[in-house]
Amino acid sequence: MSFEALPACVLGLISLAVGARFLVDGSSRLASALGISPLVIGLTVVAFGTSAPELAVSVHAAWAGQPDIAIGNAVGSNIINVLLILGASALITPLVVSQQLVRMDTPLMIGACVLVYVFSADGVLSRVNGLFLFACIVAYTVFAIRVSKRESAGVEQEYAREYGEAKGTGPRTWALMLTAILAGLGLLVLGSRFLVEGASEIARAYGLSELVIGLTIVAGGTSLPEIAASIAASARREPDIAVGNVVGSNLFNMLAVLGLSSVFSPAGVPVSRAAVAFDIPVMIGVCVACLPIFFTGYRIARWEGALLLAYWLAYTAYTVFDARGHEASSQLTVVMMEFVIPITLITLATITVRHMREKNRAVPQ
Numbered sequence: 001m002s003f004e005a006l007p008a009c010v011l012g013l014i015s016l017a018v019g020a021r022f023l024v025d026g027s028s029r030l031a032s033a034l035g036i037s038p039l040v041i042g043l044t045v046v047a048f049g050t051s052a053p054e055l056a057v058s059v060h061a062a063w064a065g066q067p068d069i070a071i072g073n074a075v076g077s078n079i080i081n082v083l084l085i086l087g088a089s090a091l092i093t094p095l096v097v098s099q100q101l102v103r104m105d106t107p108l109m110i111g112a113c114v115l116v117y118v119f120s121a122d123g124v125l126s127r128v129n130g131l132f133l134f135a136c137i138v139a140y141t142v143f144a145i146r147v148s149k150r151e152s153a154g155v156e157q158e159y160a161r162e163y164g165e166a167k168g169t170g171p172r173t174w175a176l177m178l179t180a181i182l183a184g185l186g187l188l189v190l191g192s193r194f195l196v197e198g199a200s201e202i203a204r205a206y207g208l209s210e211l212v213i214g215l216t217i218v219a220g221g222t223s224l225p226e227i228a229a230s231i232a233a234s235a236r237r238e239p240d241i242a243v244g245n246v247v248g249s250n251l252f253n254m255l256a257v258l259g260l261s262s263v264f265s266p267a268g269v270p271v272s273r274a275a276v277a278f279d280i281p282v283m284i285g286v287c288v289a290c291l292p293i294f295f296t297g298y299r300i301a302r303w304e305g306a307l308l309l310a311y312w313l314a315y316t317a318y319t320v321f322d323a324r325g326h327e328a329s330s331q332l333t334v335v336m337m338e339f340v341i342p343i344t345l346i347t348l349a350t351i352t353v354r355h356m357r358e359k360n361r362a363v364p365q
Contacts, residue, residue, distance in 0.1 A: 008195070008198030009194070009195055009199055009217070011191070013221040015187045016056070016222060016224070017225065019183070019191055020052050020053050020184065020188065020225040022181070022187065024049035024225070025184075026176075026178070026181035026183075027049055029177045033173070048249075049225075050226045050229050051256070053192070053225060054077050054222045054257045055256060055257045056192035057069070057070075057195055057222050058260075058261040059261050060189075060193055061192075061196050061214075063264055063265060066200060067269045067270045068210035068214055068275075069200065069211075070261045070265075070269055072210070072279070073215075073219050073257075074253045074257045075215065075275065075280055076215035076218070076220070076279075077222055078113070078254070078286070078287065079279075079283050080219055080220060082246065082250070082290060082308065083308045083311050083312030084308075084309065085223070085227050086246055086305065087308030088227075088231055088234075089233075089242045089300075090234075090301065090305025091302055091309070092235055094300060094301050095242055095299060095300040095305075096298060097298045097300065099298060101247055101294060105247045105248070108251060109247050109250045109251050109254075110288055113250075113254055113280070113283055113287050117280050119133075120275070120276055120280065123270060123276070124267075124269065124270050124271060125258060127263050129268070130258070130265075131262075133256075195222075196218070209323060211279070212323040216319060226246065226249050229242075230243075230245050243294075286311075
């Protein structure tokens with residue numbers, strides 16, 4: 001491995017993190033200056049802005065002929081968003097989940113993941129597939145803005161505290177906002193190039209596939225903005241921001257990141273058999289698991305956060321062990337398939353049935 005590979009990855013991660021911060025700050029202030037409500041800013045600009053590193057990395061990787069990194073980055077980021085970010089956020093404080101997330105946004109997130117699986121089943125995400133995915137995120141954004149106008153006053157106040165009240169500004173501030181946006185975009189482009197090239201060299205040096213590198217190192221690095229935003233929101237007792245950021249980011253990863261990656265790739269994005277057979281189904285399963293967790297009392301308890309974190313550690317360990325051909329991967333598979341997953345499913349099913357019975361008893365006859 002070249003001595004430049006690791007510094008390139010570190011420099012790429014730093015550039016992505018700083019670039020995303022500049023982009024989110026500049027875009028949020030610009031939206032506020034244009035009179036857009038803080039709630040809409042949180043649901044769109046911030047949620048999608050924190051996914052800008054995934055977009056930059058996947059588009060660059062697809063254009064450079066490294067599709068496994070493009071796919072692994074988006075899929076791995078979704079898995080990290082739910083298991084690591086929601087898990088860590090819930091450990092800090094139990095998260096209250098809005099009914100809109102349970103009834104609309106979470107099913108849409110699951111549908112987007114299933115749609116990607118269907119499109120990639122033949123081994124490629126074509127440009128036509130990409131255009132359709134991107135059209136879906138445009139439609140969702142317009143719909144989310146319209147629905148947000150009916151949000152409760154409490155949710156609106158929470159977002160107003162986080163992103164500031166809408167207000168006008170002077171020419172100098174406009175220039176600073178635009179400079180921040182351009183600087184953020186520039187750092188994202190530069191960081192994506194360093195990270196993809198460095199990660200590819202590390203993968204070759206240690207005998208790991210680019211898919212594994214994309215699912216772990218690259219996905220973890222590009223998820224740093226989501227990690228920072230959601231955990232900080234959780235610590236400030238702002239659950240709608242913490243959970244909404246994860247769901248919005250997952251939608252963006254599937255529809256915009258993979259959509260645009262397919263559009264800008266010369267011949268679409270090839271999807272490996274390993275991703276179709278294992279990693280994408282795992283991502284779908286992780287997102288489906290959100291429904292019973294969110295539905296039971298519309299909250300994520302600390303024990304559920306710990307469970308999510310444990311699954312993230314198990315998935316990451318399996319991915320790395322399996323890539324290296326380590327015997328521990330088969331042992332971990334047996335433990336997960338025969339003990340952990342069945343027990344978890346039974347527990348979630350029991351809690352869901354109990355919650356539905358209690359809800360039915362509470363309804364006047």
